Amino acid sequence: MRRYGLPGLVVAALLAALVAGADGPVGAQSVPRQLRIAIGIDADRLDPAEQTTTTIANIVDYMFETLVDLHPIKQQIVPRLATRWQVSRDGLTYTFTLRRGVRFHDGTPLNAEAVKFSLERLKDPKVAMALRFLVQPVQSVEAVGEDTVRIRLNKVTPTFLSDLSTTQFAIVSPAAVQRAGDRWRSAPVGGGTGPYMFKEWRRGDSILLERNPNYWGKKPLFDEILFRVVPDAGTRLTQVLAGDVHQAMLPPAPDVKGLRRNPQVKVVEAPSDRVIFVAMNTQWGPFKDVRVRQAMNYAVNKKAILASVLFDLGTVSDSPCPPMMFGYHKVRDGGWPFSPTRAKELLAQAGYRDGFEVNFFTPTGRYIQDFQFAQAIAGQLRNVGVRANVTTMDWPSYVAMIQTPLERTRIQMLVLGWAWPVLDCDGVLYGQFHSSSHPPRGLGPAFYSNPRVDQLLDQQRQEANVERRKALLKEAQETIWNDAPWIWLWSQKWYVVTTRNLDGVLIHPIEKWTALCEPQEPAVGHHCVNWR
Amino acid sequence: MGAYILRRLALAVPTLVGVTVVVFALIRLVPGDPARLVLGLQASEEEVQRLRVQLGLDQPLPVQYARFLGRLVQGDLGRSVVTGEPVTREIAARLPATVQLAVASTLLATVAGMAAGVISATRQYSWVDYLVMTVALFGISLPVFWLGLMLMLLFSVHLRWLPAGGYGTPAHLVLPTITLAAFSVAIIARMTRSSLLEVLHQDYVRTAWAKGLGARAVVLRHALKNALIPVVTVIGLQFGGLLGGAILTETVFAWPGMGRLLVGAIVARDYPVVQGAVLVFAALFTLVNLAVDVLYAYVDPRIHYG
Numbered sequence: 001m002r003r004y005g006l007p008g009l010v011v012a013a014l015l016a017a018l019v020a021g022a023d024g025p026v027g028a029q030s031v032p033r034q035l036r037i038a039i040g041i042d043a044d045r046l047d048p049a050e051q052t053t054t055t056i057a058n059i060v061d062y063m064f065e066t067l068v069d070l071h072p073i074k075q076q077i078v079p080r081l082a083t084r085w086q087v088s089r090d091g092l093t094y095t096f097t098l099r100r101g102v103r104f105h106d107g108t109p110l111n112a113e114a115v116k117f118s119l120e121r122l123k124d125p126k127v128a129m130a131l132r133f134l135v136q137p138v139q140s141v142e143a144v145g146e147d148t149v150r151i152r153l154n155k156v157t158p159t160f161l162s163d164l165s166t167t168q169f170a171i172v173s174p175a176a177v178q179r180a181g182d183r184w185r186s187a188p189v190g191g192g193t194g195p196y197m198f199k200e201w202r203r204g205d206s207i208l209l210e211r212n213p214n215y216w217g218k219k220p221l222f223d224e225i226l227f228r229v230v231p232d233a234g235t236r237l238t239q240v241l242a243g244d245v246h247q248a249m250l251p252p253a254p255d256v257k258g259l260r261r262n263p264q265v266k267v268v269e270a271p272s273d274r275v276i277f278v279a280m281n282t283q284w285g286p287f288k289d290v291r292v293r294q295a296m297n298y299a300v301n302k303k304a305i306l307a308s309v310l311f312d313l314g315t316v317s318d319s320p321c322p323p324m325m326f327g328y329h330k331v332r333d334g335g336w337p338f339s340p341t342r343a344k345e346l347l348a349q350a351g352y353r354d355g356f357e358v359n360f361f362t363p364t365g366r367y368i369q370d371f372q373f374a375q376a377i378a379g380q381l382r383n384v385g386v387r388a389n390v391t392t393m394d395w396p397s398y399v400a401m402i403q404t405p406l407e408r409t410r411i412q413m414l415v416l417g418w419a420w421p422v423l424d425c426d427g428v429l430y431g432q433f434h435s436s437s438h439p440p441r442g443l444g445p446a447f448y449s450n451p452r453v454d455q456l457l458d459q460q461r462q463e464a465n466v467e468r469r470k471a472l473l474k475e476a477q478e479t480i481w482n483d484a485p486w487i488w489l490w491s492q493k494w495y496v497v498t499t500r501n502l503d504g505v506l507i508h509p510i511e512k513w514t515a516l517c518e519p520q521e522p523a524v525g526h527h528c529v530n531w532r
Numbered sequence: 533m534g535a536y537i538l539r540r541l542a543l544a545v546p547t548l549v550g551v552t553v554v555v556f557a558l559i560r561l562v563p564g565d566p567a568r569l570v571l572g573l574q575a576s577e578e579e580v581q582r583l584r585v586q587l588g589l590d591q592p593l594p595v596q597y598a599r600f601l602g603r604l605v606q607g608d609l610g611r612s613v614v615t616g617e618p619v620t621r622e623i624a625a626r627l628p629a630t631v632q633l634a635v636a637s638t639l640l641a642t643v644a645g646m647a648a649g650v651i652s653a654t655r656q657y658s659w660v661d662y663l664v665m666t667v668a669l670f671g672i673s674l675p676v677f678w679l680g681l682m683l684m685l686l687f688s689v690h691l692r693w694l695p696a697g698g699y700g701t702p703a704h705l706v707l708p709t710i711t712l713a714a715f716s717v718a719i720i721a722r723m724t725r726s727s728l729l730e731v732l733h734q735d736y737v738r739t740a741w742a743k744g745l746g747a748r749a750v751v752l753r754h755a756l757k758n759a760l761i762p763v764v765t766v767i768g769l770q771f772g773g774l775l776g777g778a779i780l781t782e783t784v785f786a787w788p789g790m791g792r793l794l795v796g797a798i799v800a801r802d803y804p805v806v807q808g809a810v811l812v813f814a815a816l817f818t819l820v821n822l823a824v825d826v827l828y829a830y831v832d833p834r835i836h837y838g
Binding site: 038042044045050052053125128129130131132133185186202203204205206228229230231232234235238239241242243244394395396397399400401403418420421427431440441442443 | 562563564565568569570571572573574575576577578579582583586614615616617622625626629677681684685688689692695696697698699700783784785786788789792793796799800801
């Protein structure tokens with residue numbers, strides 16, 4: 001017995017572990033002091049103005065607040081740091097009244113000067129604001145009184161209020177920014193008004209926030225929130241199962257099916273505004289012919305791929321613009337129909353009875369199951385005679401390939417996802433289908449060009465009247481859909497897994513989640529996270 | 533000895549300059565635009581171009597390299613494209629985690645590997661030998677990410693003894709150390725075994741047995757010390773490699789080390805961080821190699837540096 005002591009123990013331990021199964025201790029019922037959330041990437045910068053990814057902007061949202069909020073359920077603009085606002089009849093002047101008695105984390109008051117400072121800062125070239133074109137319409141910001149701000153625009157901008165709700169437009173404390181200097185982007189101490197305050201960023205490991213005891217809105221539930229950087233999806237899930245964290249973003253997609261049935265955890269999933277598509281280079285060979293592009297759409301069975309390859313983590317596209325965006329118009333109920341027969345007919349009419357060969361690029365690990373669904377699509381195209389050769393590459397090379405101008409592009413067909421921080425069809429339609437979006441100026445790899453669509457998209461950018469603007473966007477969506485520069489696939493879901501005690505976590509359509517009260521303005525009916 | 537070390541350190545300088553040239557060229561040869569990657573797909577081309585100019589990426593490569601070298605001699609590795617922070621600060625934030633893990637797993641691998649190797653060599657062709665070498669084979673063959681996840685499932689999810697990844701307390705160190713050491717244990721065990729076997733068959737060992745020394749004295753004092761040279765070499769190489777970060781282990785265990793910093797920088801085409809991190813690796817590796825050479829003289833008095 002003595003001789004086999006140690007190996008025996010190990011075997012016993014292994015057996016015990018297997019027998020014990022998943023019946024680990026369940027988290028206590030009392031509210032934990034620290035809420036721990038596993039995220040997939042480390043922050044780059046914490047300055048709200050310099051945000052480029054929704055995951056990090058999401059963390060910044062716990063510390064900083066904007067003038068207005070996007071209501072996550074009603075999807076309309078509601079008050080936050082501004083309690084009300086007026087728009088002049090010509091649509092060029094916005095006057096905001098600020099919430100009284102709000103203080104930044106450093107104790108300085110929120111006032112009109114702080115708003116002016118925050119918005120003017122966005123034009124400073126030293127601030128790396130990726131979506132700077134969002135501030136281009138701002139001509140001047142004027143502090144009219146202690147709590148009144150007047151913003152003048154140089155052109156009518158229908159999306160302006162929505163733009164103001166994005167993280168980049170958060171109001172920061174001028175004193176805190178000046179005090180932090182060079183350290184501001186890595187340690188924004190005292191700079192926000194939000195329910196949590198910056199405490200510590202341990203690079204590659206975690207970001208720690210602490211409760212703002214003087215928060216103007218509903219008092220935050222947890223003393224601290226720890227965002228832990230866990231790059232591996234499997235490990236994130238393991239940490240939730242082990243009780244190390246209370247919430248994890250994007251566990252491995254193939255596990256989601258099982259997790260939905262696991263009583264220990266909750267899967268919170270919701271549609272996002274990220275459309276996933278196969279762009280066809282409309283100026284290359286067979287794809288110059290609209291019938292071929294339509295045939296490609298008929299050949300792909302979106303529903304089957306969603307069910308079997310994406311574990312239902314997506315919703316079939318029925319318009320070039322995803323639902324929940326302003327101006328969305330459902331062009332085709334249920335998406336482009338699946339009909340290999342029709343596809344073959346169209347291909348024959350276009351002179352491709354025997355099909356053709358095409359390069360098909362896809363990233364790996366960028367979108368849910370991207371490499372896997374690209375292969376499924378290639379398999380279905382083979383059934384109608386189109387031989388698509390699937391190639392993948394690392395993301396930087398992929399982006400470099402997309403940025404190549406038409407004369408030198410290798411693109412014939414490729415997988416891409418597109419999302420927009422503002423819930424307005426303009427983002428995807430202008431960004432992908434206007435002629436100005438052709439690489440290298442833009443990143444619309446379909447090289448799609450239709451003068452009528454250009455005209456409609458330009459007009460809607462100048463149209464202040466909501467109904468007329470909707471009509472313009474509707475026609476644009478119908479025209480683009482039928483021109484079929486893409487294989488219309490789906491908009492993908494965003495999902496997190498939480499311990500079962502955490503209740504009320506909300507997923508925003510812009511790939512964010514929240515474990516706070518949303519929106520903060522109680523008057524419009526807020527919804528708060530809870531611990532049960 | 534002192535003069536030898538100084539000479540070696542002086543010789544390291546051209547090596548390191550060579551490393552900067554290679555890294556500088558390689559990272560720029562692969563496609564990818566740091567400015568576009570930082571600002572994202574939705575940023576306008578004007579904004580991306582502005583950042584390129586700010587970063588000096590619009591300059592010809594020789595100019596960029598000269599600027600890099602000019603800053604380097606002042607101890608400045610530049611600023612990260614992604615975070616805007618000085619590269620030295622980025623590396624300083626990650627190095628402690630890497631050193632902890634490298635030291636812990638090298639210690640574990642050395643102790644366990646040499647013990648296994650000695651046991652195996654002294655009982656050649658016995659079932660113990662076969663068992664140890666089979667386990668060693670597993671250690672070499674098991675993918676790190678699989679072993680890591682399995683250990684987590686057992687010790688974190690089922691038994692709840694240890695945290696499932698993360699950094700900070702000694703408990704966080706246990707599983708990544710075991711995972712990372714598994715490979716090194718196996719290599720060191722096999723090297724110790726074969727090297728020791730060779731020595732055990734030599735005349736002086738027979739003499740030692742003949743003198744009537746005990747097994748412990750013969751094996752550990754006489755044989756093992758002479759078998760150590762290749763083992764020390766292997767340990768040095770493993771340790772040097774681990775100081776460069778262990779990307780898979782760091783990823784699986786969410787360990788904030790240098791491996792993830794470097795791979796993250798490559799994926800973002802964060803040129804200054806890639807250059808800085810590789811330079812630091814090269815310098816560390818050179819130092820470890822030097823230490824190994826100095827150790828040779830201690831292990832084997834016949835080796836003498838003039």
